[in-house]
Amino acid sequence: MAISKEGDSSPAVQRRRFLALLTGWAAVAWTSVSSAVAAVRFLIPNVLYEPSSRIRLGKPDQFPEGATFLEELRVFILRKGNSYRALSAICTHLGCTVNRVASGEGYFCPCHGSRFDANGAVTSGPAPRPLYWRVLALTKDGRLLVDLNEQTEPDKYLVV
Amino acid sequence: MNNLFELWKRIERSSIGASVFRVGFPRSGLDRARAMVSSFFLHIHPARVNRRSLAPTTTLGLGLASLYLFIILTATGVLLMFYYVPATEHAYDNMKDLEFAVTAGQVLRNMHRWAAHLMVISVFLHMCRVFYTAAYKAPREMNWLVGVVLMLLTLFLSFTGYLLPWDQLAFWAVTVGANIAGYAPVIGEQVRFVLLGGNTVGQSALIRFYTLHVMLLPLAVAMLAGLHIWRVRKDGGLARPDEGPRSAVEEFSGEDVPQTKTYGLMELAHGTTTAVGAKPEDEVSSWPHLLFRELVLGLAVLAVILALAVLFDAPLEGPANPVKPPNPAKAPWYFLGLQELVAHSALWGGVIIPGGLVAALLLLPYLDRSPGGVGVWFSKERRTATTIFTVIVVTLVVLTVIGSVFRGPNWAWQLPWAVTQSVH
Numbered sequence A: 001m002a003i004s005k006e007g008d009s010s011p012a013v014q015r016r017r018f019l020a021l022l023t024g025w026a027a028v029a030w031t032s033v034s035s036a037v038a039a040v041r042f043l044i045p046n047v048l049y050e051p052s053s054r055i056r057l058g059k060p061d062q063f064p065e066g067a068t069f070l071e072e073l074r075v076f077i078l079r080k081g082n083s084y085r086a087l088s089a090i091c092t093h094l095g096c097t098v099n100r101v102a103s104g105e106g107y108f109c110p111c112h113g114s115r116f117d118a119n120g121a122v123t124s125g126p127a128p129r130p131l132y133w134r135v136l137a138l139t140k141d142g143r144l145l146v147d148l149n150e151q152t153e154p155d156k157y158l159v160v
Numbered sequence B: 001m002n003n004l005f006e007l008w009k010r011i012e013r014s015s016i017g018a019s020v021f022r023v024g025f026p027r028s029g030l031d032r033a034r035a036m037v038s039s040f041f042l043h044i045h046p047a048r049v050n051r052r053s054l055a056p057t058t059t060l061g062l063g064l065a066s067l068y069l070f071i072i073l074t075a076t077g078v079l080l081m082f083y084y085v086p087a088t089e090h091a092y093d094n095m096k097d098l099e100f101a102v103t104a105g106q107v108l109r110n111m112h113r114w115a116a117h118l119m120v121i122s123v124f125l126h127m128c129r130v131f132y133t134a135a136y137k138a139p140r141e142m143n144w145l146v147g148v149v150l151m152l153l154t155l156f157l158s159f160t161g162y163l164l165p166w167d168q169l170a171f172w173a174v175t176v177g178a179n180i181a182g183y184a185p186v187i188g189e190q191v192r193f194v195l196l197g198g199n200t201v202g203q204s205a206l207i208r209f210y211t212l213h214v215m216l217l218p219l220a221v222a223m224l225a226g227l228h229i230w231r232v233r234k235d236g237g238l239a240r241p242d243e244g245p246r247s248a249v250e251e252f253s254g255e256d257v258p259q260t261k262t263y264g265l266m267e268l269a270h271g272t273t274t275a276v277g278a279k280p281e282d283e284v285s286s287w288p289h290l291l292f293r294e295l296v297l298g299l300a301v302l303a304v305i306l307a308l309a310v311l312f313d314a315p316l317e318g319p320a321n322p323v324k325p326p327n328p329a330k331a332p333w334y335f336l337g338l339q340e341l342v343a344h345s346a347l348w349g350g351v352i353i354p355g356g357l358v359a360a361l362l363l364l365p366y367l368d369r370s371p372g373g374v375g376v377w378f379s380k381e382r383r384t385a386t387t388i389f390t391v392i393v394v395t396l397v398v399l400t401v402i403g404s405v406f407r408g409p410n411w412a413w414q415l416p417w418a419v420t421q422s423v424h
Ligand code: HEM
Pocket: B059, B061, B062, B063, B064, B065, B066, B067, B070, B123, B124, B126, B127, B130, B135, B136, B140, B143, B144, B145, B146, B147, B148, B149, B150, B151, B154, B221, B225, B228, B229, B232, B237, B238, B239
């Protein structure tokens, strides 16, 4: 680009200078913003190598009436007759594992004392949300399948 | 002794020596100033320094101590990197190796750990001293901001390092800490996901924390600390009561600067210097007065860290077990004030209070525009500011102490000397 003389301020030159500045800064802005966006997007993983969230469990009748705690999965399988539900034991406060209170109705988190009722709703303590209910399904060969990422409502039962 | 001196002179004057040392061992006042200005390592210092800035009570040496701790952390950290592999199958075993199979491994690990804790403390105390001496006021507002960012980076450095041993302490402290971050409004969940590289603390979280801990954050701290200390000089040296009010605008306009001295020596473009308004008698040359004090403080910091490292071993619990949280599960100690609040309300403890505190710190020099009290500890003119700040600091410290030592299993109140019963 031709360098205009210092002090030449005819409208044409001013316009040209303005357009040049505009293009230049637009290029700088575009480069920086798009690189920043790309860098942030780069940091969001597309593939996770976490253990699968869908886990095959035993046959329904292997679970006794009442609650069974699956320690590795941090989930309770609750059985009432032939209906089943799965309740996550991960405290919604800061991620500790909740315990079932001795009397059986309700849950208690040892870390900061949150309490949940039998439906997982918070009755006291700092937990901001109810415990998560997990989706249960049956596999083709008749075993329970729990999905540790999918959420459902406390009144959804799997009836076998 | 004399022979050694002669030998040194010879080295200096030899063609190789002269190519390395521009000035040689400075003996005249002019050479002392030249040494400071012409050496890459020394030129961040002023050539001459106000007597007041050298008095131990002016700074308590806390900023410099923070810098030394950072240097110790870099040196020990780089050594630890030669053995450490950031993989969930190896990390814990590497720690055990450092403790039992590597010569001086345990001591290096201890030094790194205790220096990290002390750096959090010394940076915090440095901030308190800057507040109590009103050293954030014009023209040092920007340097206060740089300082706040440095403190956040220091906390984040410490937090990312916490995960690396991959023991129970590391795993659960970071799980709890990351979950606190998840409470930030709107972006909290995404921040947590990007930080961990997934939904739970696992291999992706480990490599991310490692990269932040050994590359990105130390680089950021090194660059910002350089800027910070350079600004101390460019802002006219340490805050002093007698320097009179000056604004950042004056600083660069070159107006209102009494031309009582020549400043060519300091290679300053804008004529304003460490000595505005000060009489030459108030100053001494940095070589040797400042350098000597820096050396003594550096040795003292190193001695303290070495003593701690020899006397106390850094903790290492059982290997990380994602299905068995310890009870109670605690964040790193400097977040326990927050966790104590989070134990009462996640929204207040995780979002409103920490966010408000950081915002208040960033805005402080722009909200408090009164010029009074600069360079004086607990100046009477600033009684309100001092009181508010003290109340906040004391609250934070008390909450942190409660969260650290008065909380046992089930987050129940417990006296520190009570035997902790692990309820796993
Ligand atoms: C990695 C962390 C930090 C390092 C290495 C550091 C280093 C230093 C050093 C070496 C000085 C010279 C005087 C002294 O030793 O006190 C200084 C001064 C100063 N620092 Fe920091 N600092 C850090 C964090 C902070 C923080 C957190 C703040 C405030 C929020 C802050 C604000 C200031 C201000 C305003 C001055 C000028 C003080 C004056 O003129 O009296 N710095 N810093």
